[in-house]
Each structure stands twice: as C-alpha cells, then as structure tokens.
Amino acid sequence: MTSDLIQKALETATDTKAIVAGDGVVAETGAVFAAQFPGKKAVLVADENTWAAAGEAVEQSLEGAGVAVEGRYVFPGTPTLYAGYENVTKLREYLETVDAVACSVASGTLNDLTKLASGELGRPYMNVCTAASMDGYAAFGASITRDGFKITRNCPAPTALVADLRVMAAAPPRLTATGYGDLIEKIPGGADWLVADELGIEAVDQYVWGLVQDTLRGALADPKGCAAGDPAAISGLAEGLLMSGLAMQAHQSSRPASGAGHNFSHQWEMEGHGLDWEPPLSHGNKVGVGTVAACALYEKVLALDIDSVDVDAAVAAWPDPAANDARVEALQSIDAIREAALAQSRAKYVQPENIRGRVELIKEHWPRIIERITPQLVTASEAAQMLKDAGGPYHPSMLDIDQEKLKLTYFQAQTIRSRYTMFDTLQELGVFADVVESLFAPGGYWHDHPTAD
Template sequence: MSELIERALRTSTDTKAVLAEPGAIARIAEVYRTTFPGRTALVVGDERTMTVAGDAVLEALRAGGVDVAEPHVFPGAPELYAKYENCELLRDAMSGQDVVAVAVGAGTLNDIVKRASGELGRPYLVVATAASMDGYTAFGSSIAVGGYKQTLDCPAPAACISDWTVLAAAPAVMTASGYGDLLGKVTAGADWILADAVGVEAVDPDVWELVQGPLHASLSRPEALAAGDLQATGELAEGLIMSGLAMQAAASSRPASGAEHLFSHLWEMEGHGVDITPRRLSHGFKVAVGSVAVAALYERLLERDLSALDIDAAVAAWPSAEQIEARVRADHQPHLADEIVAQSLAKYCDADALAARLSRLASIWPALKEKLTAQMIGAAELQRMLRAAGAPAHPYDIELTWQQFRDTYRRAQMIRKRYTVLDLVLEANLAAELVDELFAPNGFWGKQS
C-alpha cells in the first residue's frame, strides 16, 4: 500500500484498512481478522466474480483461520443489476446470520452489499475485481429504485482489498470505465476552484490533495492501461481508491464530482444506457463523455474577459424562482420534476446576491482564470486520452442523439444543488451563447457533428 493511501486512511471516517498490491487476496485473512475479530465472513459474489476472485477469497479466508458461511452467489451479468430488490434480497438473507459481508465484485456488487449492510448497521469488506469506478471506498450506493438510479445513503466499507493482478486481468472495457470516472476529477477540480472563488463552497486543501495529488500520474498511461499493464492498472486503482477516501474525509462527493457527473446523473436518472448491449452503459463511460463536454465549455468560458462582464445585463436577465421552477417542469419528466425543482431552488440566489457574486467574480477573474487554466486539460486532449484507454469520447459513442446531448448542457444544471460551471455561465447570462459557439459549424462539437 502506498504512502498516499496510508495518509488518506488517517482522515477516512469508515474505511480503516486498504490492501492494494499484486497478490493482495492471499493476505485477505489478516486484514479481515484485524478489522472484524471473531466475526464470521459471508462472501457475496455473482457467478462470474466467484470464478475470477471469489473462490480464491474463500480459500484464503479459510486458510487464514476465518470462519466462513456458505457464500451468497447472485446470477451473473447481464442479469445482475444494482436495483433495490437485490439489496433487499441480500439484506434478508444476512439478517438471520451474524455475519460480515465480503463483497467480491465491481460497482454492482459493491453497491448492493454496501446498501444491504448499511441497512443492517453492519460493516463490510470489499474485494475489487476491476478498476472500474471510484465507489469502492466511497460512502453511498448507486441503486435503481423504481427503475431510476439514485444515491442511497450508507457507509463506505471498513476494509478494501485491491489485488492488481485481478484488476489487470479484468475486461478492458471495465478498466476503461474506471479511467473515464477518474478523468472526471479534472473538471470536478475546476468546478471546486470555481465554487470556492465565488464563495459557495471552500476548497479543503488536505482533501484536495488526496484526489488531485495523484491524479495526473494515475491518468498518464492510457495506452498501457488498454494493454493490461500491471503497474498502470495499479496506478489507476490507487487514484480511484484515493478519490473514495477523499469523499469520506470531506463527508461529501464534492472532491470527485462536478458538472461532468451532472451530465452522467441526468442520463442515468432517465435510464439512458440500461438497454445498450452487450453491456449496460457504465457510469464511467457517461462521465467520460460528460468530462469532454464540460472541458469544451470551460475552453469557451476561459476565452472571455469576465472582468468586463456586464453585470447589470446579467442581473436583468436573471429569472425569478417561479420562472426557474417553470423551466424545470418544462424540461424534465413529471415523476422527476419535484425533486429537481427542490435541488434547483436550493442553490437559487436573488438578484442582489447575484449582483454581489458577479461583482466578486469580475474582480478576481484574472487570478481565477489562471488557476482554472492550470487545472484544466483541453477537451481535444481529453478525447485523445480516453480513446487511447478504450473509453468513449463523443456522444455518439454512448448512443446519445445530437439534440439530446446539446440539451444536456441546459438540463444538467438543474438536477443538483452543487455549484458548477453550468451555474456560473447561467448566472453570467452566457450559457446559451457559449453552447451555441460549441455547436456552431466551426465550434468544438460542430466540427464533430
């Protein structure tokens, strides 16, 4: 385990042990005994993950003197889905046993076990089988309730095992998904800088370093990742683990999630990608395209001199709270509209507060522009990196229509109260103009239409 992870564990609220190295599964018993002394282990996997790692986990636990219950094995993909019914199924199976769950799998298995264990008030351990997302060490579980994905509250795992040998052997599409999820921290970082600068949400320097410190090294070798290189996979896994630990330290997803995740969340809420074959569209792949979209918007924004912003015109154009609600209801499905209205109004400010915010923005713009420019990677370069890793980099790659994708720039701003560049350009009365530029014939997206 690296010094970075050791340092992050000192501030994590839930996760107390991480073992990240080649062959880590062979040492799982010592981690389990230390973390859950005297407790019986219940290995939870699906038909595929049991073959990949679950059987080895069972053998290592038994050999290390851990009492092991009969494993709980779900059907394999594509049948297994992170829906609430599966959480209930596992929770009910566990409730009659005094066991600690050992999740063996990636996003779906981890989310199911995390929520089921959380509802029972029990800790759990996760064994990663792919470097596919940053949720292994994050709190909260992405679960479909009534057919629509949402984040349900529950603690992060008490321990995480990341065996690089297993991760490097995972399907390339899963590693590419993890790369897309991690790459989103570039734009998420820019959004946090922005929120800090306008006085909405301060940057915590220690938490910032947990994510942004190892980020560029973790993203630096996409070609090696696509080839299944062990060291490159380990570096990616470390970045993903650090992201989850940072969210624990911040008690928020802010360190790892910005406007690029709003793009992804909107598509997930509306069920986009559930029916794509042969594999459901992953969270990381949606974040990948969202990251390029947001980077392209930042490029257009950073070409503006906001120190000369027409604040009076922006305030005059600012909609009322009632108009905001009407826009939300016009733009979103009726069963989602009430919650989206609540999120939009939670971050709404009146005209006086807007004028003060924009005045502050104008006064600090030269220094803020410099910070944002240093944080960002160009949209075209992000596309190159994603394609080298085998991840999507264009809306067509994830089967979005052109209009659906363009509309996301407007609609994604509404769905969460988190302040991002989507809010800033709306407040500055630049949103429509900048998006038009992106989709103009000579614009970033117009040239790719």
C-alpha cells in the same frame, strides 16, 4: 501503487480502517477479515463473473485464517447486474438470515449493493476489488436507482479493502475503461471546485484536494497501458481511484471527485439510458463523455470576454423563483427527475435581490478564476484522446446520444445537483445558453466533431 499514500489517507477516513493493495494480496483476505472482525463469520457476496475472477481464492484465504464462511450469495453474471434497489432488497433479506459480516468479491455495482444492504442492517462489510472500474470502493454512500431516480444513498464505506493488482489487471478491458472515465472527470471537476472556492461559495479543503489531485495526472498518465492491462498502469489507475474514495470519506462529500461532467452521467442514468444494454452502459463510460463535454465548455470559458458581460442586462434577465422553477420543469420531462431537480436547483438559486452582487463578484474575481483553472484543465480533444487510448467511449454518438440530446443535457445538467459549478457561474452571468450554443456552431467543438473519429 504507493501504499504510503493510501496509509496516510486512511488516517482521516471515517469508516475504512485497512486497505491492502499489491500483487497477489488476495491471499491476505482472511488475515484482514480476522483482524477487523475478530470472532465474526463471513458471508461471501459475488456474481458469477467476480466469483470466477477471485471467489475461490477469497474463500480459501478466509478458511485458511480460521474464518468460518457462513454462506454465499452469488448473483447471475448474465444479464449483468445493475444498481437497482430491488437487488439491495434481495441481498439484505438474505443477509438478515445469517449472523455474519459480508465480504463482497466485487467491482462497482455489486460493491454498492453490498455496501447499502449492509448499511441498512447496521453491519460493517469488506470488499475484495476485482477491477479498477470506479472510485466508489473506498467511498461512503452507494449510487442506487429507486423509483426511476438514481442518487447516492447514505451508508458507511467498507471497513476494509483488498485490491489485488493481478486480479484487477485481468479484468475485462471495458471495466478498466470505465474506471478511467470515472477518474478523468476529476480534472474539470477540480476546476469547478476552484471556481466555487474563488467565489466564496464552497472552500477548497487543501488536504482533501491533495488526496485526489496530487496523484491524478500520474494515475491517468498511461491510458494505452490501462487498455492493455499493463500492471504498472493498472496500479496507478487503481491508486487514483482508491485515493478519490478516501478523499470523499475525509470530506464526507463527493465534491472532491465530482463536478459538472458527472452530471451528464447522472442525467442519463436517471433517464435509464443504456440500462437495457448488455452489458448495461456503465457509469464511468458516461462520465468520460461528460468530461469531454465539460472540457469543451471550459475552452469557451477561457476565451470569454468578461468585460462584455453587462451587469444590468444580467440582472434584468434573471428569473424570479417561479420563473426559475418553470425553467427547470421545462427541461425535465420525467416526473421523478423533475421533482428532484426542482429541489436541487432551489438550493443553489440566487434570490433576485442578491443577483447583482453575485454578478459583480464574478466579474471582479474573473481574472483570478481564469488564472486558477487554466493549469487545471485539458482541452476537449485531449480528454477525448485519453479516453480513446484507454479503450473507452469518447464521443456521445458512441453512447447513442445525438447532438440535440447532448445540447439539452448541458442545460439539464445544470439543474440536477445543488453543487456549484462553472455551469452555474455562466447561468448567473446570463451567458450560459450562448456559450452552449456556440459549442454547436461553426468553430465550436461539437460542430467540428459531429461523430467519433
């Protein structure tokens, strides 16, 4: 892990002041805590699994540094914890009873619960990472489900992180695979940002772009090593995930780390898909499959004959606001998702008087769009192989998602976030439905790959 990169990224982090990463650094937890929270007591937060992985070592380090440990809150390890707001409430109510800073010994879900519970109390916290399982360690905000709808809720990032590579490499392989799935979506997600930049909708911040993209290919370079728990491969993956979180802090947005591929996961999560599995279907596993879906669509984009797009026809077919609302409502059968999707879709909707200008702009900039996104992308088959080598799901059938549901999710994914992606570009051109249908027709990726290998 290149600590110099992380230390440089910390210079623009809004919340995180210290990250210690390396082999055996769990022993430095107490020194980090004492430096960041002088005179404060600690309260440990874990579940039975993460406590077994590093809890005692963390507690010993804190006590060795003279930090008083006020108590422990250990969630059950089975059933596996999930990011429901009721668990935030339980933890917050416990933390209210102690005058101490939370030190979570945690991977994704438990880190988010501690982050939000501490944030709601106006308190800082720190985390000891137990797996290379997601990019949210160093990110602000927590992805929590409440009233059936999962969104990222505002709260500060951790003040400090300790990432012990020995602990992370020993994590269950399924957790490493979910981190790999979370990270690989930055490939098509980066292409989405390039499209938005080229059209003048959301400019690329070159510094933030570099935090994610400059380390991305290296972090993803050894999926088989990640699956095997190879320390060097885990180190690269962990660095990529931490840099992604720091980029989100610097940008105060998840744009550097999340594109349309993530929306597949968000849709399925909001529907509760896989929530009752044991263990629950992870965010990163769903994101990985969403990445394959996005890359498959981008292959069609690269082959699109832009000259065949009729501006007059696109303008004539563009729905007015009421018709667009009806389109969104028809796609979302769950009340909570429908209302949120309506709000998100309205935020990026192009008014009828402006659609001609948008379509003409897209056509004018299309050659430059293709030039910019081509070196950014991988094919769907390449993404699927990388995920397979990492030991994660790489086909929707592995998530109990059939082709009918997958096709529907393409259209749903376009509605649930106001963030502009290639899905919106195709929708504005009037060809989104045709491109999606072509993926399931002879010669399309999903027609040719109806099941996992």
